[in-house]
Amino acid sequence: MKATLAVLVENHPGVLARVAGLFARRGFNIESLAVGPTDNPEISRMTIVVDGDERIIEQIKKQLNKLIDVIKVSFIEPENSVSRELVMIKVNTEPEKRSEIIGIAEIFRANIIDVSRDSMIIELTGDKDKVNAMEEILRPFGIKELVRTGIIAMNRGSKCIECPEQ
Amino acid sequence: MRITGAEALVKCLEEEKVEVIFGYPGGAVLEVYDALFHNKNIRHVLTRSEQAAAHAASGYARVSGKVGVCIATSGPGATNLVTGIATAYMDSIPIVAITGQVPLSQIGGDMFQEVDITGATAPFTKHNYLVKNASDIPRIVKEAFHIASTGRPGPVLIDLPKDVARDKIDFVYPREVFLKGYKPTLQGHPLQIIKAAEAINSAKRPVILAGGGVISSKAYEELRILAETADIPVTVSLMGISSFPGEHPLFLGMAGTHGMPWANEALKKADLIIALGCRFNDRLTGGAGGFDENAKIIHVDVDPAEIGKNVKVDIPIVGDIKNVLCELLKRIEKRSRKDWKEYLEGLKGKELVEGCSDISPLDIIGELYEQTKGDLIITTDVGAHQMWTARYYKFKYPGSFITSGGLGTMGYGLPAAIGAKIANPKKQVIHITGDGSFQMNFAELATLRENELSVKIMLFNNGGLGLVKELQDIHCGGRYSQVHFGFLPDFVKLSESYGIKALKVERKNELKKAISAMLKEEGSFLLECILTMEVRVKSMLRKEEAYESYSGSIG
Numbered sequence: 104m105k106a107t108l109a110v111l112v113e114n115h116p117g118v119l120a121r122v123a124g125l126f127a128r129r130g131f132n133i134e135s136l137a138v139g140p141t142d143n144p145e146i147s148r149m150t151i152v153v154d155g156d157e158r159i160i161e162q163i164k165k166q167l168n169k170l171i172d173v174i175k176v177s178f179i180e181p182e183n184s185v186s187r188e189l190v191m192i193k194v195n196t197e198p199e200k201r202s203e204i205i206g207i208a209e210i211f212r213a214n215i216i217d218v219s220r221d222s223m224i225i226e227l228t229g230d231k232d233k234v235n236a237m238e239e240i241l242r243p244f245g246i247k248e249l250v251r252t253g254i255i256a257m258n259r260g261s262k263c264i265e266c267p268e269q
Numbered sequence: 270m271r272i273t274g275a276e277a278l279v280k281c282l283e284e285e286k287v288e289v290i291f292g293y294p295g296g297a298v299l300e301v302y303d304a305l306f307h308n309k310n311i312r313h314v315l316t317r318s319e320q321a322a323a324h325a326a327s328g329y330a331r332v333s334g335k336v337g338v339c340i341a342t343s344g345p346g347a348t349n350l351v352t353g354i355a356t357a358y359m360d361s362i363p364i365v366a367i368t369g370q371v372p373l374s375q376i377g378g379d380m381f382q383e384v385d386i387t388g389a390t391a392p393f394t395k396h397n398y399l400v401k402n403a404s405d406i407p408r409i410v411k412e413a414f415h416i417a418s419t420g421r422p423g424p425v426l427i428d429l430p431k432d433v434a435r436d437k438i439d440f441v442y443p444r445e446v447f448l449k450g451y452k453p454t455l456q457g458h459p460l461q462i463i464k465a466a467e468a469i470n471s472a473k474r475p476v477i478l479a480g481g482g483v484i485s486s487k488a489y490e491e492l493r494i495l496a497e498t499a500d501i502p503v504t505v506s507l508m509g510i511s512s513f514p515g516e517h518p519l520f521l522g523m524a525g526t527h528g529m530p531w532a533n534e535a536l537k538k539a540d541l542i543i544a545l546g547c548r549f550n551d552r553l554t555g556g557a558g559g560f561d562e563n564a565k566i567i568h569v570d571v572d573p574a575e576i577g578k579n580v581k582v583d584i585p586i587v588g589d590i591k592n593v594l595c596e597l598l599k600r601i602e603k604r605s606r607k608d609w610k611e612y613l614e615g616l617k618g619k620e621l622v623e624g625c626s627d628i629s630p631l632d633i634i635g636e637l638y639e640q641t642k643g644d645l646i647i648t649t650d651v652g653a654h655q656m657w658t659a660r661y662y663k664f665k666y667p668g669s670f671i672t673s674g675g676l677g678t679m680g681y682g683l684p685a686a687i688g689a690k691i692a693n694p695k696k697q698v699i700h701i702t703g704d705g706s707f708q709m710n711f712a713e714l715a716t717l718r719e720n721e722l723s724v725k726i727m728l729f730n731n732g733g734l735g736l737v738k739e740l741q742d743i744h745c746g747g748r749y750s751q752v753h754f755g756f757l758p759d760f761v762k763l764s765e766s767y768g769i770k771a772l773k774v775e776r777k778n779e780l781k782k783a784i785s786a787m788l789k790e791e792g793s794f795l796l797e798c799i800l801t802m803e804v805r806v807k808s809m810l811r812k813e814e815a816y817e818s819y820s821g822s823i824g
Contacts, residue, residue: 113450117399121391128392158577165574171396171416174450266449 105134106160107179107186107256109264110149113172114140121170122149131155131163135188135253146174146266150186150255177264179256186256189226190234191216195245196223204244211237222247230254274403275300275434278367279308281410284442287311287338289329289691291322291684295342297369297382300434314691314720317712319346321684323353324710326364328648328688330357331671332696334487336417337364337688343371344382347428351389352678354424358393359675360508361485363422365413366394372432373401387428395423403436408443415446420453421572422485453571457588457596465543465567465584466600472541472565474609475501478524478553481508481674482546482570482590489513489667491594492545498598500606502613504532506547507659508674515643515663521613525553527656531616536560538612544568546590549579550675569593628777630657630729633798636780637699637727638662640788645697646671646689650682650706653735653804658701680709686724687716697725697788704730704757714767717793724793728760731800739805753802764795771795 112118119138126133134152141148153163167176179186196204201223208215208225211233217224227237231254238249258264272280278301282290289312294302305313316322319341326337337357341350347368357364371380387397396416398409406429413425469475483492489512496503496519503513504521513520522529524536536542542564547553549568560566560580568575568582569590576585586593634657643665649655649672664670671689673681686700707728717724733753741749764771770790774783774797787794 117387120388124391162574162578165578168450169572169574171448171451 104156104160105152105154107181107184107254108149108151108153108164108167109177109179109256110151110167111141111174111176111264111266112147112149113174114145114147115172118147118172119149121172122151122167125166125170126153126163129162129166131159135251137253137255143266148264150179150253152254174266175264179258183260183262184256184258186230186254187228188231188234188254189228189252190238191250192225192227192238192241192246193222193248194225194241195247196221200244204241207237207240213237270440271437272440273300273304273434274400274406274429274436274438275304277403277406277438277440278410278429278434279304279311280440281407281442282338283308283310285336285410285414287336289314290338290340291316291325291329291688292340292367293319293322293342293346295346295369295382297343297371297431298340298346298367298429298434299369300431301340301367301369301429314687314716316684316687316716318710319349320352320680321687321710321713321716323350323364323366324356324678324681324684325688325691325716326366327353327357327360327362327681328671328685329692330363330688331668331685332646332689332692335363336414337362338367339364340367342369342382343386344384346382347384347386348389352676354390354426355393356673356676356678356681357424358395360673361422361481362424363417364424365410365417366424366426368426368428369434370399370428370430373430374432376430387426390426393424394426395421397426397428399428400430400433403433403438406433406438407441408446411443412446412448416448416451420451420455421482421570454573454587455571455589455592457569457586457593459596461584461586462593462596463600465569465586466597468541468565468567468584469499469501469543469597470600470602470604473606474539475499475541475543475606476521476535476539477501477503478506478536478542478544478547479503479509479512480506480545480547481512483509483512484668486546486571486590487667488545488591488594491591491598493517494598495594495601498603499601500604500610501543502535502610504528504535506550506553506674507672509547510659510672511664511667511670514665516665519610523659527552527660529660530618531613534616535613539564542566544570545594546570548575551579554579627775628780628798628800630654630800630804631661632777632780633727633729633784634658634661636784640781640784641697641699643669645669645699646686646693648672648682648686648689648698648700650702650709651677651679652703652706653731653739654701654703654706654729656736657729679706682706683710683713683724683726684716687713687720687722690722690724691720694722698723700724700726702726702728703735704728704732704754704760705734707760708758711763714764714769714793718767718769722793723791725787725790726764726793726795727787728795728797729800730757730760730797731802731804732757733802735802735804738802760795760797769793769795771797773797773799775799
């Protein structure tokens with residue numbers, strides 16, 4: 104079972120190491136982790152996708168909450184949320200294949216952000232399935248390099264994950 | 270007036286009403302030691318290793334109920350603290366450890382005596398700090414003491430770089446702490462408490478399992494009233510020993526792999542387990558070998574992460590045990606559970622010890638009890654002597670049993686006894702140890718002597734590592750690998766060389782007189798009791814159970 108956690112943390116150096124260390128030493132599996140500051144520069148938000156049974160995922164939430172630098176841990180339910188990931192794919196582009204690749208990028212509403220004689224970098228934003236689909240379709244052309252940011256996610260509607268008031 | 274970071278640190282300790290700190294100086298903490306030099310209010314106890322300083326702070330914290338403080342220099346000083354910090358973490362003991370660090374500007378350069386101690390201790394501190402601005406010192410110290418002593422207590426480390434200790438600041442001590450991510454839940458949920466009360470009132474075979482949390486939340490009075498009102502037998506984990514009077518008719522003794530068979534049977538056959546401030550650690554559940562599948566479990570703990578971590582819980586209550594029990598008691602009905610108690614009483618057997626030459630460990634502990642009646646503090650090391658003490662001494666006062674339960678740290682007991690004695694100088698402090706453990710930290714005899722502290726040391730000498738040997742019996746087909754010491758010092762002479770009186774007993778008929786002499790001695794005293802390596806802990810469990818539980822916990 105996979106679960107997505109939104110984790111508000113103090114924006115201090117070393118907090119990421121504490122969180123990553125916690126996962127390592129308790130034997131929890133991180134599928135992906137994305138982090139950046141929020142609108143409040145003192146607070147960062149991590150989106151962590153974890154894998155485990157119900158008991159393990161509950162433990163992950165509780166253990167994260169025990170870290171002093173962790174302010175709030177919330178589950179993000181897939182059915183009531185939107186999630187996005189950004190990927191950059193450097194793909195082989197022999198001249199005769201170039202237009203075909205551009206066509207694929209258009210279908211996916213991806214951007215071509217760099218072109219050279221024999222390669223292109225395609226930038227795509229989407230949920231996990233979309234990113235995976237694009238990757239599969241480009242694979243036959245020869246993927247030279249691929250980098251993903253990890254998923255970020257947000258609840259739909261007016262429900263917000265906010266820092267509790269002091 | 271502007272003062273240095275180091276001076277500010279010492280002022281903060283005064284603000285926190287710290288009376289004593291245990292430590293060892295070095296290059297990176299020169300500034301702090303210089304600030305302490307002028308201080309009249311804080312006593313510094315110089316231990317003989319940093320590890321001992323951390324254990325002494327832990328022993329002090331457990332007896333005084335305050336936060337224990339230890340201090341060490343950077344690098345090896347800091348890494349020597351590590352065992353003590355981890356020991357305190359596993360047993361939820363509030364200590365603040367202060368380490369020196371190389372100058373901030375040089376961190377990361379692999380400087381002389383540089384080690385990343387905040388990185389190293391992150392897994393086993395409740396929180397830690399690397400101080401980057403001297404102006405943060407007051408806030409950080411305030412937070413550190415708050416975090417260490419509230420909620421589930423634990424160690425906090427402050428790493429202070431040398432240049433930060435020199436920087437000057439305007440000192441203002443904050444009145445409050447603001448920690449967005451730290452708000453322990455202290456009051457139990459009212460609906461959960463009602464559910465728990467209903468379960469207790471309707472249970473046929475309930476048993477209370479008390480852990481260290483009962484001692485740290487000072488809930489012994491509430492525990493006793495609960496047990497007596499609802500007529501529920503009480504068993505304890507190793508850390509829960511002394512939370513319930515050892516002489517009480519409802520007391521079953523310690524449960525777990527080294528516990529009493531009837532205590533384990535009570536957990537096995539119970540239809541309701543009321544777990545208070547314990548972790549369902551493998552050492553505990555291994556002894557019961559699985560609970561009744563229809564048994565309900567109520568688990569009260571201040572740390573939500575402990576609930577549901579190792580066993581499935583039916584009625585979880587997050588909160589301070591004392592608070593929760595106070596609320597719970599309002600709804601508990603008077604009961605008499607004669608059949609259940611009689612059943613458990615029927616399981617209690619005479620304790621037998623096999624393999625003794627003349628003196629049995631039971632004789633020693635029994636005689637100590639006869640002469641002290643629970644009016645003492647006992648610290649132990651780790652090994653067979655620890656289990657014998659845990660099983661057979663009838664502890665009377667809460668917090669009078671001080672041991673390394675979670676981490677199982679050999680060498681804990683002597684420095685812990687030093688801390689305990691300083692926290693409560695009027696109390697008789699007895700350190701029970703083995704020849705293996707004692708050799709790990711016996712240098713602290715010098716600290717005892719230097720501070721003119723009176724700690725009575727009872728050394729169970731069987732010439733080796735008895736508990737490991739027992740494991741090798743069970744798991745290695747009796748191939749005894751490195752468990753016999755080929756050389757042992759003369760412990761009596763060793764003690765005397767520190768100016769501490771000592772006596773050796775080899776005969777049972779000498780015990781009474783020897784223990785009496787030890788207790789009457791004003792200063793410290795070492796009593797060496799000669800046992801054979803053949804004396805077993807296991808033999809006190811029924812054999813088949815012993816095997817089952819050992820393989821449950823270790824195999």
